[in-house]
């Protein structure tokens with residue numbers, strides 16, 4: 425059985441590590457994986473570092489599309505992916521999440537009748553001003569096998585009319601939805617101890633005996649709007665008087681800080697001994713930081729979940745989240761880009777640190793479950 429995996433943005437490269445590892449460990453003689461990197465993320469610390477650290481096979485192809493407007497970037501990727509699918513003739517394509525690389529893969533594959541497997545299917549923010557919401561809806565509705573990491577994702581698909589008790593053969597017109605746990609949880613469990621052994625970021629940033637908040641910000645809805653970005657950074661400055669803040673900066677945010685943050689805030693951020701403003705870190709460094717942090721503050725989808733995996737409270741810098749369960753259990757608070765809400769959420773978690781983190785994201789073996797379903801559905805070709 426031959427599959428083509430599309431990766432492009434940082435979280436997809438990280439997720440692909442779990443599937444590639446499960447192929448290597450369990451199905452090396454049955455599954456051939458061809459990895460296509462669209463080149464959406466290209467800085468070493470947004471791409472190469474993960475291949476080196478997480479033992480992901482080198483991509484067989486890199487389309488080197490780089491950064492551009494949504495239309496241009498997606499069009500370049502679609503063209504490149506289509507050509508490679510025609511050349512490679514896989515049994516199916518694997519797409520992760522909701523980026524422009526996901527959308528391009530979905531459009532390219534569906535139009536030339538290559539079945540799609542969507543990992544992280546069914547998530548919805550119900551906010552179509554997010555580019556990701558458009559990408560995930562299109563991808564889900566072009567897919568043959570849909571793997572939802574959560575019960576809420578499964579229910580969303582049911583509500584959108586996906587059949588639930590249908591029988592094989594599964595096709596784009598008779599798609600199959602599975603609720604199967606989260607592939608990122610597989611990774612966090614697998615790499616948690618390795619991260620402790622192999623990284624020294626806690627020592628390097630002198631955090632061993634210092635409580636700290638780990639923050640990340642990269643959503644366009646925050647970075648591209650001066651008012652929102654200023655509100656978040658005002659809150660960070662206020663928080664840093666109470667607790668050290670570590671902020672690995674996404675390149676999008678680094679660029680826009682200088683444009684959308686007023687001069688006074690820039691001064692207070694860049695020369696603040698209580699805020700460690702650092703370049704993007706590797707995955708092992710990131711999970712070491714998550715493990716040691718007192719609290720996580722983020723607009724990232726992946727980082728919200730990892731906070732939960734490591735039993736840390738999370739302040740979500742968005743008005744809504746796809747990971748509704750972590751809010752419902754009281755372990756995360758939606759504070760949006762609102763200074764007062766952020767401060768209130770911080771105070772709430774300081775007074776009431778959460779202790780119960782029920783198992784929402786499966787058992788850490790999601791990748792193996794998914795590969796079994798793929799083999800059942802697609803193994804026809806002899807390698």
Ligand code: UD1
Pocket residue numbers: 433434435464465466467470491492522523524525555556642644674675676679
């Ligand atoms: C993308 C995804 C988003 C995901 C995020 C993960 C889309 C629409 N968005 O957002 O869903 O949460 O990745 O990190 O697909 N840049 C660099 N170097 C890089 C990559 C990007 O400098 O290696 C800068 C460029 O200025 C670029 C900007 O970051 O214009 C945004 O990059 P892009 O890939 O378009 O979107 P992200 O914000 O990274």
Ligand code: UDP
Pocket residue numbers: 434435438640642672673703704705706707708710711723724725726727730
């Ligand atoms: N991450 C990382 N280094 C960083 C910031 C994040 O390795 O400096 C990892 C993080 O642990 C998670 C993933 O990147 O696994 C999340 O990606 P990101 O926040 O870029 O995107 P999202 O999940 O919001 O799509």
